[in-house]
Amino acid sequence: xxxxxxxxxxxxxxxxxxxxxxxxxxxxxxxxxxxxxxxxxxxxxxxxxxxxxxxxxxxxxxxxxxxxxxxxxxxxxxxxxxxxxxxxxxxxxxxxxxxxxxxxxxxxxxxxxxxxxxxxxxxxxxxxxxxxxxxxxxxxxxxxxxxxxxxxxxxxxxxxxxxxxxxxxxxxxxxxxxxxxxxxxxxxxxxxxxxxxxxxxxxxxxxxxxxxxxxxxxxxxxxxxxxxxxxxxxxxxxxxxxxxxxxxxxxxxxxxxx
Amino acid sequence: xxxxxxxxxxxxxxxxxxxxxxxxxxxxxxxxxxxxxxxxxxxxxxxxxxxxxxxxxxxxxxxxxxxxxxxxxxxxxxxxxxxxxxxxxxxxxxxxxxxxxxxxxxxxxxxxxxxxxxxxxxxxxxxxxxxxxxxxxxxxxxxxxxxxxxxxxxxxxxxxxxxxxxxxxxxxxxxxxxxxxxxxxxxxxxxxxxxxxxxxxxxxxxxxxxxxxxxxxxxxxxxxxxxxxxxxxxxxxxxxxxxxxxxxxxxxxxxxxx
Numbered sequence: 033x034x035x036x037x038x039x040x041x042x043x044x045x046x047x048x049x050x051x052x053x054x055x056x057x058x059x060x061x062x063x064x065x066x067x068x069x070x071x072x073x074x075x076x077x078x079x080x081x082x083x084x085x086x087x088x089x090x091x092x093x094x095x096x097x098x099x100x101x102x103x104x105x106x107x108x109x110x111x112x113x114x115x116x117x118x119x120x121x122x123x124x125x126x127x128x129x130x131x132x133x134x135x136x137x138x139x140x141x142x143x144x145x146x147x148x149x150x151x152x153x154x155x156x157x158x159x160x161x162x163x164x165x166x167x168x169x170x171x172x173x174x175x176x177x178x179x180x181x182x183x184x185x186x187x188x189x190x191x192x193x194x195x196x197x198x199x200x201x202x203x204x205x206x207x208x209x210x211x212x213x214x215x216x217x218x219x220x221x222x223x224x225x226x227x228x229x230x231x232x233x234x235x236x237x238x239x240x241x242x243x244x245x246x247x248x249x250x251x252x253x254x255x256x257x258x259x260x261x262x263x264x265x266x267x268x269x270x271x272x273x274x275x276x277x278x279x280x281x282x283x284x285x286x287x288x289x290x
Numbered sequence: 291x292x293x294x295x296x297x298x299x300x301x302x303x304x305x306x307x308x309x310x311x312x313x314x315x316x317x318x319x320x321x322x323x324x325x326x327x328x329x330x331x332x333x334x335x336x337x338x339x340x341x342x343x344x345x346x347x348x349x350x351x352x353x354x355x356x357x358x359x360x361x362x363x364x365x366x367x368x369x370x371x372x373x374x375x376x377x378x379x380x381x382x383x384x385x386x387x388x389x390x391x392x393x394x395x396x397x398x399x400x401x402x403x404x405x406x407x408x409x410x411x412x413x414x415x416x417x418x419x420x421x422x423x424x425x426x427x428x429x430x431x432x433x434x435x436x437x438x439x440x441x442x443x444x445x446x447x448x449x450x451x452x453x454x455x456x457x458x459x460x461x462x463x464x465x466x467x468x469x470x471x472x473x474x475x476x477x478x479x480x481x482x483x484x485x486x487x488x489x490x491x492x493x494x495x496x497x498x499x500x501x502x503x504x505x506x507x508x509x510x511x512x513x514x515x516x517x518x519x520x521x522x523x524x525x526x527x528x529x530x531x532x533x534x535x536x537x538x539x540x541x542x543x544x545x546x547x548x
Binding site for chain 2 (some may be wrong): 079082083084102103105106107108109110111113114115117118119121122126127128129130131133134135136166170172179181183184185186187
């Protein structure tokens with residue numbers, strides 16, 4: 033089966049051009065078929081403030097109302113996504129930007145209202161594998177932003193980590209798939225206050241130990257949960273680490289089933 | 291040679307959902323390979339006002355400074371383009387949005403500064419025909435916004451009419467190409483104050499007569515000039531008329547060389 037790398041990059045790198053360009057150069061140099069998934073960073077909040085769109089929070093989480101959705105469609109799918117693609121083209125990487133609506137790439141369902149109404153937030157229901165495969169076969173590098181659609185004309189806000197995992201799961205049938213979550217730390221840390229506490233390997237067994245030991249930070253727990261969900265669906269490896277792990281021989285956290 | 295329809299739709303339809311949705315339904319029903327090109331309407335100006343971005347005008351034309359470019363990247367390539375694609379998907383049309391950067395679809399050069407510095411405005415230098423052909427062969431309908439790139443990481447603002455014409459010229463070698471400019475009138479009017487003065491056919495000879503008679507409105511002159519430029523480059527027909535001309539047997543202005 034051909035190899036496939038899915039790389040997800042988050043806000044801290046995206047919103048800082050001094051970090052974004054070196055990252056894109058590294059990503060462009062990554063060999064073989066690959067897909068980039070990106071979040072949005074703080075720009076949505078900045079534009080919302082300038083435009084006088086009130087930020088609605090429930091339990092510390094931002095509600096995606098209609099005005100916010102319009103803004104993030106603009107920023108994630110437009111301004112950020114096209115800036116990223118334009119720079120990848122310079123680095124010789126044939127990027128092509130996609131939201132979930134484009135070519136019906138990623139369908140999602142509006143999260144049902146229970147205790148909280150998150151607004152226009154979508155949970156992925158279907159990834160159009162054949163679209164991704166056709167584009168990859170053409171030498172195109174899909175660049176996916178954190179926006180999906182419900183197939184009925186409604187755009188939806190979806191977490192970029194989730195998008196990376198769902199694309200990985202869909203393509204894992206026919207590709208040896210590695211999902212790379214790039215962020216600002218060397219990887220999953222036993223103790224986030226100790227720079228030397230990187231956990232280099234996590235498997236099903238050691239994951240149970242880590243959960244029992246209660247050593248993982250709250251922010252990392254959902255990422256590990258999603259990682260194992262992807263692995264159980266056939267993804268070969270989930271890597272969590274710095275952007276350097278793409279091309280350099282640096283330590284990072286490698287997560288596999290066994 | 292296979293037929294190809296390129297349809298360009300302007301601001302007046304785009305910015306009004308009551309007009310946009312019926313148009314997209316018509317476009318979705320248009321048979322055969324097709325490409326949609328869209329402008330931006332007034333939203334960019336509205337968002338600029340809300341965000342306190344000053345409008346710079348020179349000779350009545352807006353200068354595309356960096357802040358304006360960022361805004362239009364967001365609105366044209368993001369919010370509008372993805373809304374259009376999401377709605378096309380509902381109507382069974384497999385739209386996929388593209389700026390010029392995506393897949394290196396359309397390269398442009400920043401307009402050189404002469405009497406006026408228009409800012410980040412691009413003149414098209416190259417259309418990636420093979421990308422368009424590959425997408426069309428996959429049953430995908432490219433949906434192009436009015437944004438190009440210079441191949442060096444710079445996004446550029448380019449006129450949507452021009453984009454439609456340049457794509458037409460590039461694909462005319464291998465397709466019997468018709469460019470359809472849809473707007474609010476029945477077509478080119480001999481007298482814009484007379485609803486019954488539609489000119490149904492214009493060719494090289496009659497175009498000269500129209501120019502000599504000084505009967506065409508100032509706004510229509512550049513459109514006719516561009517139309518003949520496209521025809522001379524191999525485009526088979528340029529149609530100017532209402533959106534109804536796509537699927538209904540209504541009069542419109544058909545422009546051909548002979």
